Structure formats: C-alpha cells, structure tokens
Amino acid sequence: xxxxxxxxxxxxxxxxLFFVLYFSPEWFxxxxxxxxxxxxxxxxxxxxxxxxxxxxxRKMKEVSDFGKIFDPFGDVLLHITTFFCFAxxxxxxxxxxxxxxxxxxxxxxxRLMATREGVAIAARKGGKLKTVLYIAAGFxxxxxxxxARCGFVFAENTMDIFKIVSIILYVIALIAxxxxxxxxxxxxxxxxxxQV
Numbered sequence: 367x368x369x370x371x372x373x374x375x376x377x378x379x380x381x382x383l384f385f386v387l388y389f390s391p392e393w394f395x396x397x398x399x400x401x402x403x404x405x406x407x408x409x410x411x412x413x414x415x416x417x418x419x420x421x422x423x424r425k426m427k428e429v430s431d432f433g434k435i436f437d438p439f440g441d442v443l444l445h446i447t448t449f450f451c452f453a454x455x456x457x458x459x460x461x462x463x464x465x466x467x468x469x470x471x472x473x474x475x476x477r478l479m480a481t482r483e484g485v486a487i488a489a490r491k492g493g494k495l496k497t498v499l500y501i502a503a504g505f506x507x508x509x510x511x512x513x514a515r516c517g518f519v520f521a522e523n524t525m526d527i528f529k530i531v532s533i534i535l536y537v538i539a540l541i542a543x544x545x546x547x548x549x550x551x552x553x554x555x556x557x558x559x560x561q562v
Contacts, residue, residue: 369426370420370429371428373415377419378440380444384447385447385451387404388401388405431486435478442471446470449463465540466539492545496545499538503539
C-alpha cells in the first residue's frame with residue numbers, strides 16, 4: 367500500500383474511533399474532559415490526512431485510479447460519521463444529514479460507474495470547496511460540544527446563537543454539495559449516458 371493510501375486508510379479508521387469516543391462519556395463513563403482531549407486532535411488529524419494523502423500521492427508520483435476512489439470514500443465515511451454524531455446532539459438538522467447522505471453515496475455510485483469505462487473521477491474545485499465547508503461546519507459543532515463538556519457557561523441565548531450559526535454553516539455546505547454534484551453531472555454527462 368502506498369504512503370498516500372496509508373494516510374487515507376488511517377482516515378477510514380478514524381471514523382469509527384471518533385464515533386465511539388464521541389459517545390464514550392455516555393456509554394462507558396469516560397470523563398468528558400478526556401473525551402475533549404481525544405476528539406479534537408483525532409478530528410484534526412483525520413481532516414489533515416486528506417491533505418497528506420494528496421500531497422504524497424503527487425510528490426511520490428503515486429497517483430492511482432484506486433487512490434482517486436479510496437480518497438473520497440475515506441472522506442465520505444469520516445464526514446457522514448461525524449455529521450451523524452452532531453445530528454444526534456442537535457447541532458445539525460437531521461434532514462440535512464439525510465440530504466448529504468444521498469448526495470455523497472450517489473456520487474460514490476457515479477464514481478464506480480465511471481470506473482467501468484476506465485475513468486477515475488478526480489475531485490474538482492467545487493468538490494474541494496464542499497469539503498472545506500464540511501470541515502468548517504463540523505469543527506464548529508465540535509467546538510460547541512467540547513465547550514459544553516468542559517463546563518463553559520455562556521451568556522444568555524449564546525448557545526442558541528451558536529446552534530443557529532451551526533445550522534447556517536450546514537445549509538451552506540449542503541448547497542455547495544449539490545452545486546458541485548451538478549457540476550460533476552454536467553462535466554461527465556457523456557460518460558454517464560453510456561452506462562444508462
């Protein structure tokens with residue numbers, strides 16, 4: 367396995383680990399402060415690994431069709447997992463989670479269709495922007511959750527404002543996700559028509 371794909375694989379492993387750690391205070395009685403100390407660096411590493419796999423794939427000339435499919439798979443697994451946690455905590459509307467789920471798994475399906483024609487769909491600019499917005503929304507939700515676990519007491523209505531900002535971030539990310547999805551459909555329309 368190439369170094370780039372190892373970074374992607376580590377991101378895949380981070381997804382279930384984040385899920386377990388997120389709910390560990392409730393399930394296993396882990397001290398909430400300890401969970402904060404573990405969750406923040408874990409998510410930071412997982413998101414940074416997305417940069418590392420692309421960087422080393424290009425630097426070491428290990429860009430491969432497998433990597434072009436494995437990388438977005440790792441992204442989807444991580445983001446759906448974290449978003450599920452945040453949706454259960456009330457920071458992300460569940461309808462947005464479902465719509466993102468539909469978008470991401472339809473996109474993975476289209477990537478698999480493209481491989482039948484020998485084409486590996488690499489990330490386009492819109493897809494990269496969408497990922498940045500996912501990361502921003504996710505970290506904002508984690509910030510709110512970590513602040514609560516650390517016992518910070520905010521001024522009156524501040525938590526409500528934070529949750530509204532969180533929802534706005536997710537709405538923006540959702541719009542970017544579907545705009546980029548439409549861009550993929552337009553850009554690769556001839557390829558997809560062959561499969562129908």
